Amino acid sequence: MIDLKELKERESEIRENIKNRFMDIDFDEILTLQQKRYELLQKTEELRAKRNANAQKMKGKMEQEERMKLVEEGKAIKEELQNAEGEYNKVDAEFGEKAKKIPNYASPEAPVGKEDKDSLAVKFVGEPRKFNFKAKDHVELGESLDILDFDTGAKVSGQKFYYIKNQGVILQMALERFAMDIVLKHGFTPFITPDVAREEILSGIGFNPRGEESNIYTLEGTGTCLVGTAEITLGGYYSNTIFSKKDLPIKMTGLSHCFRREAGGAGQYSKGLYRVHQFSKLEMFIYSLPEESDKFHKEILSIEEEIFTKLGIPYRIVDTATGDLGAPAYRKFDIEAWMPGRGENGEYGEVTSTSNCTDYQARSLNIRYKDDDGKTKFVHMLNGTAVALSRAIVALLENYQNEDGSVSIPENLVPYTGFDKIIRK
Numbered sequence: 001m002i003d004l005k006e007l008k009e010r011e012s013e014i015r016e017n018i019k020n021r022f023m024d025i026d027f028d029e030i031l032t033l034q035q036k037r038y039e040l041l042q043k044t045e046e047l048r049a050k051r052n053a054n055a056q057k058m059k060g061k062m063e064q065e066e067r068m069k070l071v072e073e074g075k076a077i078k079e080e081l082q083n084a085e086g087e088y089n090k091v092d093a094e095f096g097e098k099a100k101k102i103p104n105y106a107s108p109e110a111p112v113g114k115e116d117k118d119s120l121a122v123k124f125v126g127e128p129r130k131f132n133f134k135a136k137d138h139v140e141l142g143e144s145l146d147i148l149d150f151d152t153g154a155k156v157s158g159q160k161f162y163y164i165k166n167q168g169v170i171l172q173m174a175l176e177r178f179a180m181d182i183v184l185k186h187g188f189t190p191f192i193t194p195d196v197a198r199e200e201i202l203s204g205i206g207f208n209p210r211g212e213e214s215n216i217y218t219l220e221g222t223g224t225c226l227v228g229t230a231e232i233t234l235g236g237y238y239s240n241t242i243f244s245k246k247d248l249p250i251k252m253t254g255l256s257h258c259f260r261r262e263a264g265g266a267g268q269y270s271k272g273l274y275r276v277h278q279f280s281k282l283e284m285f286i287y288s289l290p291e292e293s294d295k296f297h298k299e300i301l302s303i304e305e306e307i308f309t310k311l312g313i314p315y316r317i318v319d320t321a322t323g324d325l326g327a328p329a330y331r332k333f334d335i336e337a338w339m340p341g342r343g344e345n346g347e348y349g350e351v352t353s354t355s356n357c358t359d360y361q362a363r364s365l366n367i368r369y370k371d372d373d374g375k376t377k378f379v380h381m382l383n384g385t386a387v388a389l390s391r392a393i394v395a396l397l398e399n400y401q402n403e404d405g406s407v408s409i410p411e412n413l414v415p416y417t418g419f420d421k422i423i424r425k
Contacts, residue, residue: 001100001363007034014102021103022114022323030102033095040088047081100203104360106322107331113321119334120321125305126314128338128346129399136405137341138397139272142168144405145424150272160262160277167422171396171409172280172389174416176255179282179307179387186303188253188284193233195257196224201236204364206328206357217259230254231383234285235361242376243287243369249296250287253386255280269342272394274349279390286382287367290359293380297356300384301333304352307387310412313395314338316348329355337395351391354384 007014007030018025054074058067111120142148147168153161164172184190199209199218202225208214209225217226227233234254243250258281262270273279284303286296301317308315320332332355336348359378362368368376400408407422414420 001360002102002104003363004034004099007031007099013105017103017106017322020106020112020322021325021327023101023103023327025101026098027102030095030098033091033098037088037091037095040084040091044081044084044088047077047084051077051081100364101327103325103327104330104358106325106329107356109319110325110331111319111321114323115321116324118321119324120319121316122319122333123317124314125309125316126312126338128314129340131340131401131403133403135340135346135398136401137272138339138394140341141397141401141405141407142272145407145422147171147422148273158277160275162273162276166425167417167419168393170417170419171422172393174413175387175389175392175396176280176282178310178413178416180253180255182307182310183253183282183284183303183386186251186299188251191230191234191252191254193227193230193254193256195227195259197227197232197236199223199225201239201365202227202232204239205232205235205361206326206364207232215260215262217261226259227256228260229258229281229383230256230283231285234283235381235383236365238287238367239365241367243367243379245289245369245371248287248289248369248379249292252285254283254285256283258388269347269349273390274342274394276390279388281388282386284354284384284386287379288382289369290377290380293356293358293382296382297331297333297354300354300382301335303386304335304354304384308335308337308351308395310410311392311396312410312412313399315351318350320353326355328357328360330358330360331356337391337399339395339398340401341398349391349394351388351395352385355382357381357383 015027018027054070054077058070111118147164147166149163149165153163180190202209202216207216207228209216209218216228219225234252258279260277262275262277284300288296315335315337318334318336320334325332332353334350335352337351338346339349340346342349358380361381362378367379369379371377397407400410402408409417409420
């Protein structure tokens with residue numbers, strides 16, 4: 001969450017930010033609750049002072065009649081205090097619940113807009129391949145090569161689940177290790193993370209664990225959820241921690257399964273592996289000093305570029321519009337890979353994203369560091385996809401397909417697969 005002490009002093013900025021993010025938040029109600037909370041806090045403190053004063057008087061010598069009067073006053077104060085504390089706790093909880101929905105401040109450099117089309121393509125790398133035959137999409141390629149099975153996935157588990165088979169299994173494992181080696185080269189510590197996290201960790205990271213708009217699977221009666229990304233478990237790893245300044249930055253990379261409800265995710269651009277309920281992903285995560293977070297955001301993006309450049313897949317970088325940032329992100333960049341089987345003549349599709357969430361998540365999860373002046377301050381937290389394996393497979397199959405229906409393996413990936421072409425056996 002943002003610093004709630006700033007609600008009034010940065011009121012116009014916060015209102016403009018909510019407007020630019022196209023979020024339905026009643027900021028006036030939040031300010032009213034904040035004022036009511038303050039007034040109730042003052043009232044409870046005054047009543048506690050009266051209670052203490054009454055208790056001090058009771059210690060002195062006095063007539064029985066005077067003592068009985070103080071006893072009655074004490075009872076009245078106690079009852080009034082209990083009512084005030086109950087009202088304060090109720091208002092405080094409501095204020096906290098509504099205030100945490102206020103989004104992070106957006107970078108002044110982020111393009112203002114509501115939808116994907118308002119995001120800004122800032123860089124293009126590689127030329128989309130021109131085929132002398134009609135390019136197939138990854139679903140047709142995967143099924144004809146017997147490496148993807150969507151029908152049985154739907155029969156056994158439901159729509160948007162799938163089986164990866166035969167050489168497809170080796171391909172996914174190769175992509176995983178290929179990306180891991182690149183990330184490790186840049187000083188990240190590897191983790192395999194849990195697939196389950198507590199609801200308070202999800203909420204602290206900025207994911208809504210409940211409600212119709214939630215993209216999260218909740219494990220009923222446990223207070224936990226299946227994670228949609230290792231950002232959740234890597235971000236929660238140091239909750240309630242105070243670092244020494246010299247400990248930062250901390251670079252982590254986590255391999256995990258990811259589970260997403262993807263409610264409403266339909267249409268031709270969501271077919272096959274592109275939008276599914278379960279996939280595997282290698283995530284990068286950095287805890288940094290505030291003054292260094294912009295530098296590390298660029299570093300994560302450069303690592304994502306390195307991975308897709310070495311795979312030889314054309315891509316573009318998109319500076320994400322304010323309406324599509326998500327509440328925690330200050331700024332976000334997506335890499336969209338060229339997918340020849342997408343649409344009529346090919347389209348770009350998102351394969352990675354990287355976000356600088358500044359201190360937004362750290363405030364909720366209470367992750368701080370002790371600065372040179374001895375004061376504790378909130379760290380900045382950044383995340384980025386090294387490789388979302390399902391979408392990387394989409395891009396790879398479609399870009400490296402051959403006229404005979406086989407798929408070539410990128411040169412840099414061959415040492416990891418042990419074969420240079422996928423053919424149906």
